[in-house]
Amino acid sequence: MKAELAALISSALEQLVSQGTLADVPEAPPQIDHPKDPAHGDLSCNVAMVMAKRAGLAPRDLAQQVIDALPINALIASADIAGPGFINFFINPERHTEIISRIFSERSTFGQTNIGEGRKVQVEFVSANPTGPLHVGHGRGAAIGDCLGRLLDATGWAVQREFYYNDAGQQIQNLALSVQARAMGKSPDDTDWPEDGYQGSYIQDVANAFMAAETVQAADREITASGDVNDLDAIRDFAVACLRREQDQDLRAFAVAFDHYFLESSLYDSGAVDETVSTLVRSGHTFEQDNALWLRTSSFGDDKDRVMRKSEGGYTYFVPDVAYHLNKWQRGFERVINEQGADHHSTITRVRAGLQGLDAGIPKGWPEYVLHQMVTVMRDGTEVKLSKRAGSYVTLRDLIDWVGCDATRYFLVARAPSSQLTFDVDLALAKSNENPVYYIQYAHARAASIRRKAQSALGDGAEAAGLEHLDCLCEPEALTLAITLGRFPEVVATAAERLEPHDVANYLRQAASDFHAFYNAHHILDAEPDIQRARLALVAATQQVIANGLNLLGVSAPDTM
RNA sequence: GCGGAAUUAGCUCAGCUGGAUAGAGCGUCGGUCUACGAAACCGAAGGUCGCAGGUUCGACUCCUGCAUUCCGCGCCA
Numbered sequence: 001m002k003a004e005l006a007a008l009i010s011s012a013l014e015q016l017v018s019q020g021t022l023a024d025v026p027e028a029p030p031q032i033d034h035p036k037d038p039a040h041g042d043l044s045c046n047v048a049m050v051m052a053k054r055a056g057l058a059p060r061d062l063a064q065q066v067i068d069a070l071p072i073n074a075l076i077a078s079a080d081i082a083g084p085g086f087i088n089f090f091i092n093p094e095r096h097t098e099i100i101s102r103i104f105s106e107r108s109t110f111g112q113t114n115i116g117e118g119r120k121v122q123v124e125f126v127s128a129n130p131t132g133p134l135h136v137g138h139g140r141g142a143a144i145g146d147c148l149g150r151l152l153d154a155t156g157w158a159v160q161r162e163f164y165y166n167d168a169g170q171q172i173q174n175l176a177l178s179v180q181a182r183a184m185g186k187s188p189d190d191t192d193w194p195e196d197g198y199q200g201s202y203i204q205d206v207a208n209a210f211m212a213a214e215t216v217q218a219a220d221r222e223i224t225a226s227g228d229v230n231d232l233d234a235i236r237d238f239a240v241a242c243l244r245r246e247q248d249q250d251l252r253a254f255a256v257a258f259d260h261y262f263l264e265s266s267l268y269d270s271g272a273v274d275e276t277v278s279t280l281v282r283s284g285h286t287f288e289q290d291n292a293l294w295l296r297t298s299s300f301g302d303d304k305d306r307v308m309r310k311s312e313g314g315y316t317y318f319v320p321d322v323a324y325h326l327n328k329w330q331r332g333f334e335r336v337i338n339e340q341g342a343d344h345h346s347t348i349t350r351v352r353a354g355l356q357g358l359d360a361g362i363p364k365g366w367p368e369y370v371l372h373q374m375v376t377v378m379r380d381g382t383e384v385k386l387s388k389r390a391g392s393y394v395t396l397r398d399l400i401d402w403v404g405c406d407a408t409r410y411f412l413v414a415r416a417p418s419s420q421l422t423f424d425v426d427l428a429l430a431k432s433n434e435n436p437v438y439y440i441q442y443a444h445a446r447a448a449s450i451r452r453k454a455q456s457a458l459g460d461g462a463e464a465a466g467l468e469h470l471d472c473l474c475e476p477e478a479l480t481l482a483i484t485l486g487r488f489p490e491v492v493a494t495a496a497e498r499l500e501p502h503d504v505a506n507y508l509r510q511a512a513s514d515f516h517a518f519y520n521a522h523h524i525l526d527a528e529p530d531i532q533r534a535r536l537a538l539v540a541a542t543q544q545v546i547a548n549g550l551n552l553l554g555v556s557a558p559d560t561m
Numbered sequence: 562g563c564g565g566a567a568u569u570a571g572c573u574c575a576g577c578u579g580g581a582u583a584g585a586g587c588g589u590c591g592g593u594c595u596a597c598g599a600a601a602c603c604g605a606a607g608g609u610c611g612c613a614g615g616u617u618c619g620a621c622u623c624c625u626g627c628a629u630u631c632c633g634c635g636c637c638a
Contacts, residue, residue: 083581310636317638346633442600450597520602
C-alpha cells in the first residue's frame with residue numbers, strides 16, 4: 001500500500017516537472033509514514049516540505065500542486081494538507097480489509113518475506129563455557145539470539161544457529177580442580193581450595209556423580225566416570241559432559257535449539273590456530289616484544305596492540321577467536337551475527353582486527369554483533385542476587401521455575417538489547433492484566449473461543465463466507481484492527497533488518513489491544529449474518545497474526561487458558 | 562584516565578534511524594458484565610525527553626561539551 005502510494009506521488013512529481021513547476025524529481029522515493037494521530041489520515045508524506053526550497057514555493061502551496069497532479073486511482077479516498085506542509089492521505093476503507101483475505105490464504109506464512117533470498121547467515125549465541133549453569137544473562141542471550149534466528153528465517157535467510165564453547169582452556173582446568181577438591185571432601189573455606197575455583201553447590205553434585213561412576217549423555221558426547229579421584233583428565237571430561245548436559249536441559253526447557261556446537265579444542269586439533277598465527281606473521285601485522293608475539297590491532301582501530309602468544313608460549317584467548325571466525329568465513333556465511341553480553345564488547349575490535357590482518361578479503365564490519373546489557377532480577381521489591389545452586393548468580397533455570405518458559409522468554413526479549421533490563425518476577429508471575437504475556441495470549445485464546453462457538457453454531461464455511469462481506473467492516477475499531485494486522489509483515493521485516501526482536505513484542509501488545517477494543521465495542525456472533533461472518537473473518541485473521549507473532553518470539557499461543 | 566552503552570511520566574520501558582499536540586503498560590483516581598472469555602474495555606490525572614550550546618523548514622532523534630549510572634580496559638577467558 002505504501003509502495004502504491006509512493007508510485008502515485010512519484011508520478012505526480014514527474015507531472016510537475018513536465019509542467020515546469022519543479023526542476024527535477026528527487027532521486028530517493030518519497031518518504032511515507034504512518035501518522036500517530038488518526039486525524040492525520042492513514043498515510044502521510046513530507047515531500048512538499050523537503051522540495052519546497054528548491055522549488056521556490058511555500059511548502060503548503062507545493063503540497064496542493066502535488067495533490068492536484070495525482071493520477072486518478074482507486075487507493076486514495078481524500079488528501080489533505082496539514083501543519084507545515086504534510087500531505088495526509090485517507091485510504092479507501094475496503095483497501096484496509098483486503099488484508100484479511102491475504103491472511104486467510106497465507107496462514108502461518110503471513111508476515112514472511114524473501115529479503116534474504118536464501119543467503120547464508122549464522123547466528124552465534126549463548127556460547128557459555130561448560131563451567132556452570134546458565135545464568136540470566138545467558139537467558140537473555142538465548143531469548144534474543146533465538147528470536148533473531150526466527151526473524152531472519154522469516155525474512156528468507158538460510159539460518160544456522162551455532163553454540164561455541166571453550167572445552168580446553170584455563171577455566172576448564174579450574175572446573176576440574178574444583179570438582180576434584182570436592183571429591184576429596186574439601187570446601188571453599190579450606191586453605192587448600194584451588195585458587196579461582198568454582199564454589200557453587202553444583203560442583204559437589206558433579207563430584208558425587210563422578211565418584212559414583214555415573215554415565216552422562218550430553219548433546220554431543222557420552223562419558224562414563226572412572227571414579228578415580230586422582231585422574232584429573234577423567235574428572236575434566238566428566239565435568240564438562242555434566243555441565244553441557246545441564247545447559248542442554250535448560251535450553252530445551254527454554255525452547256531453544258542449536259544446529260551446531262563448535263568446540264574450541266577443534267581449532268587446536270585441526271591446526272587452524274597455528275595456521276592463523278603464521279598467516280598473520282606472514283602478512284606483516286605482528287611483531288615480537290618482551291619475548292611475546294603481538295598483533296598490531298592498533299592499525300585496525302584498537303586503542304593499543306594486543307599480545308597473541310604469551311612469553312610462556314600459550315596463545316591469548318582472542319587468537320582462537322580469530323581462527324574461529326576465519327573458519328566461519330570459510331564456511332560461506334555472507335553474514336555472521338554474534339549475540340553476546342555487552343561485557344565482551346572489547347573483543348569486537350580485536351576479532352575484526354585479526355580478520356583484517358589475515359588479508360582474506362573479509363569485509364571490515366564482518367561479523368556483526370548484537371550486544372545485550374545486564375539483567376537484574378527483582379522480587380518482592382528487592383534485587384535477587386543469589387542462587388542456591390550457582391552460588392553467586394541467578395540462573396535461567398531459577399527464572400523458568402519461577403515464572404515459566406513463556407513469561408521468561410517474553411520479558412527477556414521485550415526490551416531493546418541495548419537497554420539494561422530489570423526482570424520483575426512478581427510482574428511476570430501475575431496472571432492478570434498486569435502481565436503483558438497473558439494479555440497477548442488472552443487475546444489469542446479469546447479469539448479461539450469465539451471461533452469454537454461459531455463453529456458449533458454455524459458449522460464450517462462461515463469465516464470464508466465473511467471474506468465476501470468485508471465491506472461490512474466499517475466501524476473505526478474494526479478498521480483500526482485491520483490496519484494493524486496489515487502492518488505485520490513490515491514489522492517483521494524491520495525487526496529483522498534492525499536486529500531488534502522487541503519490535504515484535506511491542507507490535508503484539510498493540511495488536512492484542514486493538515483486538516480487545518474491537519471485541520468490547522462490537523458483538524460478533526450476535527449480529528446480522530453478513531456482518532457476523534465478516535467480523536468472524538476478522539477474528540480468525542487476528543488469531544492467525546497473533547499466533548504468527550508469538551511464534552517469532554518462541555512464546556506459545558494457547559487456545560484456552 | 563580511555564573506550565562502549567545508557568539517561569524519556571511515581572515505576573518499567575517504546576519512540577518506526579529528522580516530522581505534526583512525545584506514547585504504552587503498571588501504579589493512582591473514576592466508570593463498564595442478564596449477550597461471544599471482565600486475565601477485558603472506556604475515561605482522567607501525571608513530562609523542562611539529564612544539562613548547555615550547535616546544525617535546519619522542523620531535534621527525544623544528528624554534532625560538540627558537561628553531569629550521572631552501568632560495563633569493559635591482563636602476556637585472564
